[in-house]
Amino acid sequence: MKIDAxxxxxxxxxxxxxxxxxxxxxxxxxxxxxxxxGWGECEASPLTCIASWIAPMSxxxxxxxxxxxxxxxxxxxSDIARIAALLRYNSMDLLQAPHTFSGIEIALWDALGxxxxxxxxxxxGYKAAHPKLAYASQLFGATPDETGRLAQAARDAGFRAVxxxxxxxxxxxxxxxxxxxxxxxxxxxxxxxxxxxxxQIFAEDVxxxxxxxxxxxxxxAVWLEEPFRADALAAYGALARQGSRVRLAGGEGCHSxxxxxxxxxxxxxxxxxxxxxxxxxxxxxxxxxxxAVAKGVTFVNHTFTSHLALSASLQPxxxxxxxxxxEYPFAPCDLATAITVNxxxxxxEGRIRLPGAPGLGMRVNPPALRPYLRDVAISVxxxxxxxxxxxxx
Amino acid sequence: MKIDAxxxxxxxxxxxxxxxxxxxxxxxxxxxxxxxxGWGECEASPLTCIASWIAPMSxxxxxxxxxxxxxxxxxxxSDIARIAALLRYNSMDLLQAPHTFSGIEIALWDALGxxxxxxxxxxxGYKAAHPKLAYASQLFGATPDETGRLAQAARDAGFRAVxxxxxxxxxxxxxxxxxxxxxxxxxxxxxxxxxxxxxQIFAEDVxxxxxxxxxxxxxxAVWLEEPFRADALAAYGALARQGSRVRLAGGEGCHSxxxxxxxxxxxxxxxxxxxxxxxxxxxxxxxxxxxAVAKGVTFVNHTFTSHLALSASLQPxxxxxxxxxxEYPFAPCDLATAITVNxxxxxxEGRIRLPGAPGLGMRVNPPALRPYLRDVAISVxxxxxxxxxxxxx
Numbered sequence: 001m002k003i004d005a006x007x008x009x010x011x012x013x014x015x016x017x018x019x020x021x022x023x024x025x026x027x028x029x030x031x032x033x034x035x036x037x038g039w040g041e042c043e044a045s046p047l048t049c050i051a052s053w054i055a056p057m058s059x060x061x062x063x064x065x066x067x068x069x070x071x072x073x074x075x076x077x078s079d080i081a082r083i084a085a086l087l088r089y090n091s092m093d094l095l096q097a098p099h100t101f102s103g104i105e106i107a108l109w110d111a112l113g114x115x116x117x118x119x120x121x122x123x124x125g126y127k128a129a130h131p132k133l134a135y136a137s138q139l140f141g142a143t144p145d146e147t148g149r150l151a152q153a154a155r156d157a158g159f160r161a162v163x164x165x166x167x168x169x170x171x172x173x174x175x176x177x178x179x180x181x182x183x184x185x186x187x188x189x190x191x192x193x194x195x196x197x198x199x200q201i202f203a204e205d206v207x208x209x210x211x212x213x214x215x216x217x218x219x220x221a222v223w224l225e226e227p228f229r230a231d232a233l234a235a236y237g238a239l240a241r242q243g244s245r246v247r248l249a250g251g252e253g254c255h256s257x258x259x260x261x262x263x264x265x266x267x268x269x270x271x272x273x274x275x276x277x278x279x280x281x282x283x284x285x286x287x288x289x290x291x292a293v294a295k296g297v298t299f300v301n302h303t304f305t306s307h308l309a310l311s312a313s314l315q316p317x318x319x320x321x322x323x324x325x326x327e328y329p330f331a332p333c334d335l336a337t338a339i340t341v342n343x344x345x346x347x348x349e350g351r352i353r354l355p356g357a358p359g360l361g362m363r364v365n366p367p368a369l370r371p372y373l374r375d376v377a378i379s380v381x382x383x384x385x386x387x388x389x390x391x392x393x
Numbered sequence: 394m395k396i397d398a399x400x401x402x403x404x405x406x407x408x409x410x411x412x413x414x415x416x417x418x419x420x421x422x423x424x425x426x427x428x429x430x431g432w433g434e435c436e437a438s439p440l441t442c443i444a445s446w447i448a449p450m451s452x453x454x455x456x457x458x459x460x461x462x463x464x465x466x467x468x469x470x471s472d473i474a475r476i477a478a479l480l481r482y483n484s485m486d487l488l489q490a491p492h493t494f495s496g497i498e499i500a501l502w503d504a505l506g507x508x509x510x511x512x513x514x515x516x517x518g519y520k521a522a523h524p525k526l527a528y529a530s531q532l533f534g535a536t537p538d539e540t541g542r543l544a545q546a547a548r549d550a551g552f553r554a555v556x557x558x559x560x561x562x563x564x565x566x567x568x569x570x571x572x573x574x575x576x577x578x579x580x581x582x583x584x585x586x587x588x589x590x591x592x593q594i595f596a597e598d599v600x601x602x603x604x605x606x607x608x609x610x611x612x613x614a615v616w617l618e619e620p621f622r623a624d625a626l627a628a629y630g631a632l633a634r635q636g637s638r639v640r641l642a643g644g645e646g647c648h649s650x651x652x653x654x655x656x657x658x659x660x661x662x663x664x665x666x667x668x669x670x671x672x673x674x675x676x677x678x679x680x681x682x683x684x685a686v687a688k689g690v691t692f693v694n695h696t697f698t699s700h701l702a703l704s705a706s707l708q709p710x711x712x713x714x715x716x717x718x719x720e721y722p723f724a725p726c727d728l729a730t731a732i733t734v735n736x737x738x739x740x741x742e743g744r745i746r747l748p749g750a751p752g753l754g755m756r757v758n759p760p761a762l763r764p765y766l767r768d769v770a771i772s773v774x775x776x777x778x779x780x781x782x783x784x785x786x
């Protein structure tokens with residue numbers, strides 16, 4: 001089956017704010033492979049990805065993404081890996097390429113699963129998709145009281161695990177952070193799993209991050225996520241060697257499987273968090289999951305956007321029963337909810353299950369997306385290289 | 394002094410081929426800082442960079458590059474570092490951002506040097522710019538005979554060091570590669586320094602790369618460059634531990650100083666090759682040079698394009714007398730030559746010297762560039778976000 005068309009749709013909320021909320025826009029990808037339509041989503045800057053898809057070639061190792069994709073055949077999973085390898089070589093010097101390809105790769109799995117009548121996790125070699133414990137991912141409150149109320153609300157909504165991140169954490173004093181941690185634990189109750197996301201606030205400052213470890217341990221935090229920049233391996237390694245029972249988590253910034261392996265090998269993380277919308281799709285994420293298993297590290301998805309992205313992000317570790325925590329978009333923007341007709345909802349125990357339908361098992365809802373569609377036009381020397389395609393299904 | 398304007402110019406040859414020749418196009422950057430005009434160049438996909446400069450914000454950590462640059466003040470080198478740190482945080486999730494910012498950062502150094510009446514290497518803390526031994530960077534011939542003739546030609550042109558890369562190397566048999574290596578050594582003569590660039594051909598296959606080490610050693614190669622993908626640290630480390638006297642070189646793919654430090658710390662390279670047009674500019678490149686000195690690793694520029702890019706790439710290690718090899722664009726496209734009025738030419742001993750004039754010391758030649766200027770237009774919802782600016786100086 002030939003890849004006949006790849007269409008990129010830039011969707012966004014009417015107003016986008018500086019909130020650390022990645023669900024405010026989306027780059028939705030539709031592929032046509034023979035008679036099948038697959039959908040995927042990039043967790044990336046939509047306009048920049050669109051440009052990288054059609055940018056005129058700079059030289060043999062800086063070609064636009066489309067050149068490695070259009071016209072290729074996809075008959076089994078190895079074809080997707082072959083296209084990914086081709087892209088890595090052809091677009092070696094095009095930095096944005098892995099972000100752009102991520103949504104395309106996901107859509108190719110979706111189409112292939114439909115063709116073969118199998119959910120993607122079967123194509124990855126998993127017999128079954130185990131339920132995952134959804135954690136509600138949200139931002140810290142402006143005050144400890146607000147953080148406590150947010151934790152309580154998540155618990156009341158049935159979540160057994162909650163992650164707080166960003167806003168003030170790491171910007172003020174250690175005592176300020178500890179007040180938030182205590183409030184979060186109080187709101188969540190003694191049993192709930194508490195996860196903390198530092199959002200790279202410490203850059204490479206190991207001492208500043210280390211000062212937070214005792215408070216995190218007292219609050220019973222499971223992990224400290226992204227204390228440092230994504231590529232600050234030495235800092236990660238140094239903090240990991242402090243031996244706190246709070247493990248380090250990271251990996252959402254990885255744009256290749258090798259980067260994630262480096263974070264495991266040299267950064268000493270205990271949890272590796274992969275966004276299939278950034279790492280290059282489901283294939284490299286599965287490669288990281290396999291490596292995590294081999295190294296005794298726990299794989300976790302990174303998902304802050306739609307349920308299409310959620311399905312894609314759960315596939316790579318669907319069959320790993322012991323890797324049971326999953327990030328769950330707790331309060332996404334309307335756009336992210338509108339992307340799919342069906343949704344992956346937590347059960348009474350706060351657990352989520354992948355659909356068993358072929359492909360990603362999610363039904364994209366084009367008519368509902370028209371209000372969010374942005375009209376993009378890119379031309380070079382008067383020649384139109386991109387114009388927003390028709391979003392009819 | 395305020396950054397009043399940043400203008401991006403996409404230049405290209407009339408025809409761009411799949412040759413591994415990065416000089417076929419360019420993204421030239423002009424900054425206006427108070428009364429001063431600075432110039433820089435990105436070694437990156439021009440259209441993709443332009444999109445990342447103006448892309449509508451996706452969320453607080455995925456903002457367009459312009460948001461961290463325009464209106465900022467630049468009065469001393471620390472201001473440039475402050476803007477870089479701001480960008481890293483604001484555009485954490487915009488993968489292309491470091492490539493885009495590289496040319497801007499270089500242009501800011503150029504403008505600041507003019508304002509302070511100092512060459513950039515003085516602003517970096519170097520008292521003098523030591524001459525560097527230019528190596529002619531070129532592609533292998535199609536046959537060993539042609540490789541030999543190319544080596545001879547470089548030697549006849551006065552070069553004491555030659556690098557061959559790409560085309561067939563690593564794609565055929567070990568014997569094929571060795572025939573090219575022997576021919577290169579014969580053409581270059583016994584004294585010349587021979588450098589080999591594998592262009593990531595072995596991906597992560599340590600054994601395949603290791604099979605080439607004896608032939609490289611016999612030909613007296615100084616280094617084996619980029620045997621693996623830029624982020625394949627474990628593969629680099631494993632090959633380095635083989636203990637060949639041929640050292641590993643790499644780093645051109647680094648888009649942050651941390652990535653280069655990782656390559657030194659975990660990849661065991663003996664030479665770290667930095668392109669200021671990719672790593673984020675001159676500041677992070679200087680950071681890598683300092684780190685290389687501390688770790689006993691040799692810093693080398695990566696430059697395959699214009700003499701504006703060459704000046705920028707030499708500044709970060711200008712004062713390091715022992716780090717004496719420099720990549721020199723041997724046969725760039727006309728466009729790359731046309732970018733500057735003045736050029737950095739090897740002397741009779743094959744050595745090159747940075748100009749002592751303020752800033753980068755290079756005079757950009759706008760009138761000569763008009764034939765290469767591409768007219769780019771990007772709009773979203775009918776609103777023009779980018780239109781190629783006027784290239785009058």
